[in-house]
Amino acid sequence: MNTLQLSIVHRLPQSYRWSAGFAGSKVEPIPQSGTNPDNCLVALKLLSPEEGNAWPLMEKLSQALTDIELYSSVLECEGEPCLFVKSQDEFAATCRLKNVGVAIAEPFSGQNPV
Incomplete structure (x- = not known):
């Protein structure tokens, strides 16, 4: 079974x-007021890691993006591997990941409509 089809990222x-000086190898958070879309990255984090398989799985996700010529990097963030892509490539990246069987978790406000 394809392990990508069992993966969920958010x-x-x-x-x-x-x-x-660390392009491609180290990231830092940007304050919301200082966001420059040309230099802005988004991070996708695995929600469904199989014990010990998070790094290889994130590398497979990165390869899936490379296959369609989207640049990405897998780096540690918050103690776990995260997939970083340019903000302008976010929609293409999530579309590609969905096409290879990865589920994308959407934000949920938790408020019920009245």
């Missing part, structure tokens, strides 16, 4: 940018 709410 977008971290914080925006990121490459750390100075």
Whole structure:
């Protein structure tokens, strides 16, 4: 069975940018007021990790994006591997991941409509 089809990712709410001198290898959070869309990254975090398989699985997700010529990096964030893509590539990246069987968790406010 394809392990990608059992995976669920969600977008971290914080925006990121490459750390100075570490493009592609280190990120830092961006304050909401200082978001520059040209240098803004989004992070996708795995919600359904199989014990010990999170890093290889995130590398497979990155490869799926590389297959359609979208640049991404898998880096540690909040103690876990996260997939970083340019904010302008977010929709193409999530579409590609859905096409290979990954579920994308959407934000939920928790408020019931009246």
